[in-house]
Structure formats: C-alpha cells, structure tokens
Amino acid sequence: MITDRIAEFLAQKQPQSPCLIVDTEVVKNNYLGFVNALPFSRVFYAVKANPAPEILRLLVSLGSCFDTASVEEIQMAFKAGAQPHQVSFGNTIKKEKDIALAYQLGVDLFAVDSFEEVEKIARVARGSKVFCRLLTDGAGAEWPLSRKFGCSSAMAVDVLCFAKKLGLQPIGVSFHVGSQQTHLAAWDHAIKAAAELFSALAKHDIKLKMVNMGGGFPTQYIKKIPDLDAHSQVIKQALIRYFGNALPETIIEPGRAMVGNAGVISTEVVLIARKDRTDDKRWVYLDVGRFNGLPETLDEAIRYKIVSERDGEQLAPCILAGPTCDSADVIYEKTPYLLPVSLQVGDRLLVLATGAYTSTYASVAFNGFEPIKTFVI
Amino acid sequence: MITDRIAEFLAQKQPQSPCLIVDTEVVKNNYLGFVNALPFSRVFYAVKANPAPEILRLLVSLGSCFDTASVEEIQMAFKAGAQPHQVSFGNTIKKEKDIALAYQLGVDLFAVDSFEEVEKIARVARGSKVFCRLLTDGAGAEWPLSRKFGCSSAMAVDVLCFAKKLGLQPIGVSFHVGSQQTHLAAWDHAIKAAAELFSALAKHDIKLKMVNMGGGFPTQYIKKIPDLDAHSQVIKQALIRYFGNALPETIIEPGRAMVGNAGVISTEVVLIARKDRTDDKRWVYLDVGRFNGLPETLDEAIRYKIVSERDGEQLAPCILAGPTCDSADVIYEKTPYLLPVSLQVGDRLLVLATGAYTSTYASVAFNGFEPIKTFVI
Numbered sequence: 001m002i003t004d005r006i007a008e009f010l011a012q013k014q015p016q017s018p019c020l021i022v023d024t025e026v027v028k029n030n031y032l033g034f035v036n037a038l039p040f041s042r043v044f045y046a047v048k049a050n051p052a053p054e055i056l057r058l059l060v061s062l063g064s065c066f067d068t069a070s071v072e073e074i075q076m077a078f079k080a081g082a083q084p085h086q087v088s089f090g091n092t093i094k095k096e097k098d099i100a101l102a103y104q105l106g107v108d109l110f111a112v113d114s115f116e117e118v119e120k121i122a123r124v125a126r127g128s129k130v131f132c133r134l135l136t137d138g139a140g141a142e143w144p145l146s147r148k149f150g151c152s153s154a155m156a157v158d159v160l161c162f163a164k165k166l167g168l169q170p171i172g173v174s175f176h177v178g179s180q181q182t183h184l185a186a187w188d189h190a191i192k193a194a195a196e197l198f199s200a201l202a203k204h205d206i207k208l209k210m211v212n213m214g215g216g217f218p219t220q221y222i223k224k225i226p227d228l229d230a231h232s233q234v235i236k237q238a239l240i241r242y243f244g245n246a247l248p249e250t251i252i253e254p255g256r257a258m259v260g261n262a263g264v265i266s267t268e269v270v271l272i273a274r275k276d277r278t279d280d281k282r283w284v285y286l287d288v289g290r291f292n293g294l295p296e297t298l299d300e301a302i303r304y305k306i307v308s309e310r311d312g313e314q315l316a317p318c319i320l321a322g323p324t325c326d327s328a329d330v331i332y333e334k335t336p337y338l339l340p341v342s343l344q345v346g347d348r349l350l351v352l353a354t355g356a357y358t359s360t361y362a363s364v365a366f367n368g369f370e371p372i373k374t375f376v377i
Numbered sequence: 378m379i380t381d382r383i384a385e386f387l388a389q390k391q392p393q394s395p396c397l398i399v400d401t402e403v404v405k406n407n408y409l410g411f412v413n414a415l416p417f418s419r420v421f422y423a424v425k426a427n428p429a430p431e432i433l434r435l436l437v438s439l440g441s442c443f444d445t446a447s448v449e450e451i452q453m454a455f456k457a458g459a460q461p462h463q464v465s466f467g468n469t470i471k472k473e474k475d476i477a478l479a480y481q482l483g484v485d486l487f488a489v490d491s492f493e494e495v496e497k498i499a500r501v502a503r504g505s506k507v508f509c510r511l512l513t514d515g516a517g518a519e520w521p522l523s524r525k526f527g528c529s530s531a532m533a534v535d536v537l538c539f540a541k542k543l544g545l546q547p548i549g550v551s552f553h554v555g556s557q558q559t560h561l562a563a564w565d566h567a568i569k570a571a572a573e574l575f576s577a578l579a580k581h582d583i584k585l586k587m588v589n590m591g592g593g594f595p596t597q598y599i600k601k602i603p604d605l606d607a608h609s610q611v612i613k614q615a616l617i618r619y620f621g622n623a624l625p626e627t628i629i630e631p632g633r634a635m636v637g638n639a640g641v642i643s644t645e646v647v648l649i650a651r652k653d654r655t656d657d658k659r660w661v662y663l664d665v666g667r668f669n670g671l672p673e674t675l676d677e678a679i680r681y682k683i684v685s686e687r688d689g690e691q692l693a694p695c696i697l698a699g700p701t702c703d704s705a706d707v708i709y710e711k712t713p714y715l716l717p718v719s720l721q722v723g724d725r726l727l728v729l730a731t732g733a734y735t736s737t738y739a740s741v742a743f744n745g746f747e748p749i750k751t752f753v754i
Contacts, residue, residue: 048702048744069702072745091702091744093648093662096723114650116722135652138704146704147696148660152653179704271470273491275512276529283525285470291738298675298705319524325425325446325468327515327523327556328675345493346473360742361668367425367468368449371741 001026002307002350006264009377017268017348018288019373022050022355024058026262031062034217034254037232041250044088046215047073049255049356050263054376056080059258067215067253071098074107084108088212090174090253092117092133092149100124111174111212113151115162122166130163131172131212132156134193140186141178141216143301149176153193157200164206172210172248173197179256180302181216182225188238195242211239212251219260219353222303228257256356263355265293265372269347270323281336282318284343288351289322289329293372295361297331305352310340318343324367378403379684379727383641386754394645394725395665396750399427399732401435403639408439411631414609418627421465423592424450426632426733427640431753433457436635444592444630448475451484461485465589467551467630469494469510469526477501488551488589490528492539499543507540508549508589509533511570517563518555518593520678526553530570534577541583549587549625550574556633557679558593559602565615572619588616589628596637596730599682605634633733640732642670642749646724647700658713659695661720666699666706670731670749672738674708682729687717695720701744 003023010021034043044067045059051073056066060081067090068074077087084106089099092113099110103125110121113133121128134156138145151159160170173194177186194211201208213235218225239247271285288294296302317336322329331337362371380400387398411420421444422436428450433443434457442463443454454464461483466476469490476487480502487502489495490510498505511533515522528536537547550571554563571588578585590612595602616624648662665671673679694713699706708714739748 046702051742051745068745070745072742072747076745091700093698093700095645095647095664113652114648116648116650120722144704146707146710147652148698148704148707149702150652151650155651155653158654268472270472271491271493273493273528274532275490275524275527276532277535287472321470321525323468323470325423325526327520327525330523330525333523345497360744361740363738364741364748365428365449365737367737368428368445368447368453370449 001261001352002264005377009375010266015266015375017266018293019375020263020265020293020354020359022052022055022259022263022374022376024054024262024376027055027058027259028062030258030262031059031064033228034252037228038235038252041213041252044251044253045258046253046255047077050259051076051360052374052376053080055259071101074102074105078105094120096120096124103128112159112163113149115159118159118163118166118168122168127167127169129169129171131174131210132159133174134190134197136175136177136190138178140183141181143179143296145176145178153197153200156197157204160201160206161204170201170206170208172208172212174212174214176214177216179216180218182218182223184226184230184234187231187234191235191238192242198248208248210249210251212253215253215255217254217257219256219356221353222305259355261353261355263353263358265351265354265358267349267351269343269345269349272343272345282316283321284318284339285321285323286331286349287323288372289324289331291322291324291326291329291363291366292369293354293358293362294322294331294351296357300332300334303332304354306337306339307350307352308340308343308347310342310347313340313342315339316341324369326367378638378729379641382754386752387643392643392752394643395670396752397640397642397670397731397736399429399432399636399640399751399753401431401639401753404432404435404636405439407635407639408436408441410605411629414605415612415629418590418629421628421630422635423630423632424454427636428453428737429751429753430457432636448478451479451482455482471497473497473501480505489536489540490526492536495536495540495543495545499545504544504546506546506548508551508587509536510551510553511567511574513552513554513563513567515555517560518558520556520673522553522555530574530577533574534581537578537583538581547578547583547585549585549589551589551591553591554593556593557595559595559600561603561607561611564608564611568612568615569619575620575625585625587626587628589630592630592632594631594634596633596733598730599680636732638730638732640730640735642728642731642735644726644728646720646722646726649720649722659693660698661695661716662698662700663726664700665728665749666701666708668699668701668703668706668740668743669746670735670739671699671708671728673734677709677711680709681731683714683716684727684729685717685720685724687719687724690717690719692716693718701746703744
C-alpha cells in the first residue's frame with residue numbers, strides 16, 4: 001500500500017528511479033496482526049524475504065524470532081539484537097561447516113529432511129533440536145513449490161528416529177503450504193499430516209512437541225486473498241480436529257506477509273513502442289524488471305498492482321518489460337497489463353506490495369545495472 | 378573447457394566453493410578465431426556476457442570494439458582503455474539522460490527500434506549514427522528470444538527515415554538470430570531481411586552501409602554445435618547472395634561465444650537425499666544454483682556439462698538443485714542429469730563453459746548467499 005509516509009518520502013526526497021521504499025509501520029502492524037490472529041504461535045520471521053537491518057531491528061524489538069537460510073542470515077539477525085534461542089536454521093540444505101558455525105554461535109534448532117543432514121548435525125552440533133520437513137504438494141500457491149524440500153511422512157518417521165539414535169532431540173515437524181498460498185484447505189491437509197506424524201513417532205517412543213507451520217501466508221496483490229482471521233480459524237480448527245486437547249507448540253514463519261505490503265517500488269517508464277504500426281499492443285519498458293527487483297514475475301507468477309498518476313484515464317493493454325538487453329527480461333506478456341493510454345516516457349509508476357523477495361534477489365550488475373536501492377522509513 | 382591453467386589454479390589455490398575461474402588465453406583464442414573466420418567483420422564484444430576488467434583489457438589490447446547495454450558498461454569499456462569510436466550503445470531501451478551522458482563521453486553509435494528512441498537521440502545526441510534493429514523469430518536458439526527487441530521491416534524503414542528527418546545518420550540495420558543459436562539457416566534469413574531493408578531505404582534516398590549481425594554464436598555445452606567455419610561460410614554466402622558486389626560493412630557482437638568456454642564454475646555437493654526410501658532418483662544439492670551463478674538453467678534452457686572426479690564410474694539420473702530456500706532454485710529436474718552413483722557430500726564438481734551470463738547475473742545476497750566470486754587468470 002502507498003502509505004502517507006511513503007507518499008511523503010517520495011514527494012520530499014524525489015529518490016532516483018528505480019528504488020524500493022519500505023514502511024516499517026506497516027511491518028509493525030503485520031507483526032502485531034500475526035500475534036493477534038495466532039496468539040498461541042511463535043513468530044519466526046523468514047529473513048530471506050527482506051533482511052534490511054531496520055526491519056530486523058524492529059522485529060527484534062517486538063519480540064520476533066527468526067527463520068534463517070544461511071550463516072550470513074543468522075549473523076544479520078544477531079547484529080539486529082536477536083538471541084541464539086530466537087533463531088532457527090531453517091534451510092534443509094546446509095554445509096557441515098555452516099552447521100558447525102551456527103552451533104558455535106549458539107543456534108541449536110535445525111531443519112532436516114534427510115538422513116545425511118541428520119548425520120552432519122549430529123557430528124558438529126551435538127544434542128541439537130531438529131524438526132523434519134514434510135513434503136507438501138503446494139496446490140493453490142501462486143509461487144511454485146517444487147519437491148525440493150521435505151520428505152514423505154514414512155521417511156520423516158525414520159529420519160526423526162535416526163536423529164534420536166544419533167543423540168539429537170527430535171522435537172517436531174515442519175511443512176510449507178506453498179508461498180502466496182490462497183487455498184485455506186492446504187493448512188488443514190498439512191496439519192493433519194503433522195498430527196499423523198506425531199502418532200507415528202509416539203509408537204517409537206518419541207514424543208514430538210512442536211509443529212513448524214512455515215510460511216505461505218499471502219500478501220495482497222491484485223487477486224483477493226483470504227484475510228488473517230480466516231487463516232487463524234482454519235488453523236485453529238485443524239489443530240483441534242487433529243491434535244484434540246494435546247495441542248502442540250506451534251511456530252509460523254511469515255516472510256511475504258510480514259513485509260510484502262510494506263514496500264513500494266518506484267519506477268520510470270523508459271520507452272513505449274510498438275513493433276509495427278499495425279500492432280494493437282504497446283510495449284512499455286520500465287527501469288525495473290526481472291533482474292533488478294521483480295524476479296517473482298518469472299512465468300508471470302506474481303501479478304503486482306501498478307499505480308500511475310494517470311489512473312482514472314482510459315486504459316489499454318500493454319506488454320511490460322524490463323530495461324536489460326536480455327530477452328527473458330519481460331514482466332507481463334502472456335496476460336497483458338492494463339495501463340493508461342496516455343502513459344508517457346518519463347512517467348513514474350509505483351509497483352505495490354514489493355517489500356518481499358525483491359531487493360536481495362536483484363542481480364549484482366547484470367547489463368551494468370545496479371541492484372535496486374532500498375530506503376527503509 | 379578445463380584448461381591446464383584452470384586445473385593448475387584450482388590445485389594450487391584451492392579457492393572456496395563456489396567460484397568461477399576464467400582463462401583469458403581461451404578468450405584470446407576465441408577473439409582470434411572470430412577475426413580469422415570473419416575477417417571482413419568488426420568485432421564488438423557484448424560486455425554484458427562478462428564484464429570482468431581483465432577480459433575487457435585483453436580485448437582492448439587485441440583491437441576489439443564493444444557492444445554495451447548501459448552507461449555503466451560504457452564506462453567499464455573506457456576504463457579498460459577503449460576509445461569512444463570503439464563503443465556502440467546497443468540497448469534499444471535507454472533513458473534520455475543516459476543517451477546524453479554516453480554522447481558527452483564521446484559515443485555516437487546507437488541502436489534503435491522505435492520512433493520514440495530516435496526522438497530521444499535526436500534531442501540529446503545530435504547528428505549521431507543510428508542503426509535499426511529488426512525483429513527476428515529466434516527459432517533454433519536455446520536461450521529464448523522474445524519479441525522484446527526489434528521492429529518489423531516496414532516499420533524499420535519509417536524509423537530510419539524519421540532518424541534522417543531529425544538530423545541523425547541512419548547508417549544501417551541490426552538483427553539478433555537468438556542466443557546460443559544452432560540453426561545456421563537463421564543467419565541466411567536475417568541477412569536477407571537486412572538486404573531488403575537496404576533496398577527499401579534506397580528508394581527513400583537513404584544509403585545504408587552497415588549490417589550489425591549481432592551475437593547468437595553458440596558455445597559448446599553438451600549438444601554438438603556448428604563450428605565457426607560453418608558460420609563463416611553461411612554468413613559469407615548470404616552476404617554475397619543478397620548484397621551482390623555491394624557488400625556492406627558488417628559488425629558482429631559475440632558474447633557467449635567469446636567467453637563462455639573460457640569459464641569453469643567450481644562447486645561443492647552440499648547434500649544428496651531422497652524424498653522417500655522408494656524414490657528412484659536422488660536429489661543432489663550444489664552450492665551454486667539459479668540465483669548465484671546458473672541463471673540460464675531457467676526452464677532448463679542451457680544444459681551445462683558437469684565433470685566429477687568420479688567420472689568413469691557407474692552413472693544414475695538425479696535431480697540437481699541449488700542451495701537456497703527458494704523452490705524455484707532447481708537446476709535440472711524435467712530432464713534429470715546423469716552423475717556418478719558414488720557421488721558424496723563434499724565432492725567438488727566442475728560446471729563447464731560457464732564464462733558467460735553467470736557472474737553478474739548473480740543475486741546480491743538472496744538467502745544471505747554471496748554472489749559467486751570470479752577469478753580471471
């Protein structure tokens with residue numbers, strides 16, 4: 001959303017285009033929204049969504065914990081003031097030296113989905129707590145969920161038994177319903193699978209106590225999404241349905257839903273052209289594209305709302321593309337985008353809900369273009 | 378290719394994984410190969426393929442010119458010793474302020490494919506030379522060529538006439554057959570279209586003199602490619618067939634074919650796992666992936682040759698993925714990759730022909746992972 005603070009920043013500072021502006025007030029409200037809707041869950045912010053120091057410091061001050069993907073992210077969380085017990089090393093693919101380093105730094109909570117990873121942790125992070133990630137199908141998620149993470153339930157039983165055998169603490173199970181998940185039923189299915197795993201482990205004398213419900217909470221782009229209350233209800237009902245009165249501890253790992261709607265990308269129209277005089281659609285080229293801020297438009301997966309000062313005027317479909325010499329740097333083509341007919345080269349556009357998975361994804365210097373600059377206000 | 382120099386560097390320096398090593402001797406041979414095969418063409422190296430200063434300096438010393446995508450790339454070429462007349466601003470999508478800056482720096486050769494771009498150049502780079510890019514279909518190219526660049530032949534006539542009217546010098550036409558193009562017929566079709574444009578412009582009293590034949594020359598990955606001599610023959614024959622004895626000046630813009638086979642990425646196996654005990658395929662996770670060095674594995678477009686010290690042992694198919702927590706960070710899945718059955722976590726693999734479109738494409742810090750480090754030797 002374009003908050004008053006963002007509008008004021010843009011008007012007063014007139015920052016060079018392109019840039020990302022993130023309003024920490026929105027992040028704060030999102031955090032409080034999660035605490036309010038799911039008061040029984042601990043929040044582990046998915047640092048990868050946006051690791052800006054100002055965001056991490058704010059979340060530390062609010063009491064958030066952190067889900068991290070690498071030693072670098074662990075160090076960012078610590079630098080922002082997080083304590084080791086507030087950090088989970090949530091990547092199931094870790095080098096042994098990184099596990100050792102994390103453990104030396106005090107982190108003792110690790111994600112696994114394979115025997116090999118359990119062996120590494122047992123070797124260099126003795127006695128740590130591990131949770132096993134279950135494979136989910138991601139149906140209903142807008143950003144594709146591959147089979148990259150997680151294992152089958154049958155294998156998860158073996159992996160957690162193996163962890164116990166190697167002296168680790170098998171404390172629970174995790175899943176991920178898929179990023180920008182809009183089908184609420186996905187939560188029910190995943191929680192059911194988690195409960196079944198608790199029962200299966202109990203037969204092996206392992207009492208699990210924690211369900212890491214992951215992220216996947218959607219942020220508002222163009223398509224309407226279920227709100228946090230609707231999520232809360234489905235999640236609570238499923239927990240009660242499948243766990244009865246032996247409710248587990250739960251963790252959530254919002255990333256997109258914590259920072260997505262807090263950010264706005266300001267971009268400039270570089271060129272408007274047709275390929276032929278008879279072309280019915282314009283090509284509109286922006287100074288931001290697939291390689292410097294909008295990577296999630298890959299396969300047109302995430303469809304952002306784009307605002308122009310000419311909104312309200314007549315609209316016509318156009319093909320949107322980025323500024324590089326790469327043919328793959330096209331934003332929306334299969335489903336053309338409606339923009340004002342009167343749009344001009346030099347116009348500023350605002351791409352909404354771009355606080356997550358934008359800035360750190362940007363290329364180092366592809367085509368010589370600098371990564372997008374972030375202003376956290 | 379793993380040259381002796383690269384093998385020696387890896388053995389002696391034992392650089393941290395992942396990293397890219399580029400052998401300038403190979404770049405030099407590639408440059409001389411182009412000069413030898415197409416002695417009548419001037420070489421404009423596509424800086425975006427790999428802008429490492431050592432590569433640019435080498436190419437300056439050999440007499441190369443440079444095709445650039447941004448003011449930053451122009452400045453890199455100058456810093457390496459290039460003169461303004463050796464630089465073309467080849468991006469058809471340019472901010473007016475960048476055109477002005479390039480012109481102030483002495484650059485007076487610009488690509489266009491639209492009226493709007495001609496207007497910008499006429500305003501801030503008075504009297505400059507422009508060439509118009511024709512739309513081609515890219516059939517046969519392994520890296521997808523969209524309709525993002527170029528215009529129809531009919532429109533190119535109008536665009537170049539318009540350039541003349543605004544006081545610019547319409548000097549020629551450009552095309553791009555598509556990156557990693559392996560169908561030689563694509564060159565014939567494009568050169569034919571260029572010749573037709575020369576005739577059409579002659580009727581408007583505009584005598585074009587230059588054909589910028591772009592890049593697209595392939596580098597050797599796994600699939601066999603036609604060699605440079607085969608390219609040279611097809612190109613020469615087409616020029617003679619369509620231009621007769623009024624041969625135009627020609628330019629080529631190799632990027633991938635100049636540096637691709639000069640680079641090797643050294644990577645480490647982070648994890649080998651199955652999703653279930655009954656899985657017939659292993660997932661092999663590397664410390665390099667879609668976001669830190671192998672972006673062109675998008676949609677499995679470019680299939681790299683990967684070498685292991687265990688080559689020669691029994692092979693089995695596996696799914697290859699990168700190290701980040703992003704589900705899209707999968708390298709080869711639709712067509713699994715054959716790797717030794719005995720492969721172990723910690724093994725070093727070498728990904729060949731990774732000198733182009735790898736290092737500068739890498740994300741700034743996605744998931745906290747650093748961009749891949751380059752060593753130019």
